[in-house]
Amino acid sequence: EPEVTQTPSHQVTQMGQEVILRCVPISNHLYFYWYRQILGQKVEFLVSFYNNEISEKSEIFDDQFSVERPDGSNFTLKIRSTKLEDSAMYFCASRGRNQPQHFGDGTRLSIL
């Protein structure tokens, strides 16, 4: 069964450094998303992306965050200058037209 793939599974970064989280959505899906889950808290929406542009973003998704679909298969989330409070699990999701979202297994981001 096709699945969303995320790399790396765990990323450790010094505070203030840039980090890029990578996702390969399910092929032929058109809608892409990033969510995060801080330990012990709810899964929270960050951003949705369709037709090469952001369609919606939350208040968490400030100027430090950006997303990109650099080619036909990858979808990335960049955090420009990481803060301690960015430590969380980051999940990528994708969906086809009129379909529910399917999630990857996440990247655990640890900021030191």
Added chain:
Amino acid sequence: QKEVEQDPGPLSVPEGAIVSLNCTYSNSAFQYFMWYRQYSRKGPELLMYTYSSGNKEDGRFTAQVDKSSKYISLFIRDSQPSDSATYLCAMRRSQGGSEKLVFGKGTKLTVNP
């Protein structure tokens, strides 16, 4: 009032029991309802996806939506130890509206052999 409320549990049942998991919500704009299962250190895995009020069955799982009460449920029949996981409800607005999923906090379920 929180948009989506879900009792975090934990819930512990013996193998073979019927499990009932529930969420309430406050926003009547929610039209699509999902249940995801999340194993430790894994991503949410889609279990059920419903739109209308009523029941939807898939094997041992039944999802129930009552829009008038803003209440959704997931029933697991003949529960197995492999069902031990955290169950997340999620919902979103109708097509053309916000695409973001709003999640409950998740209910941690343990099924004991």
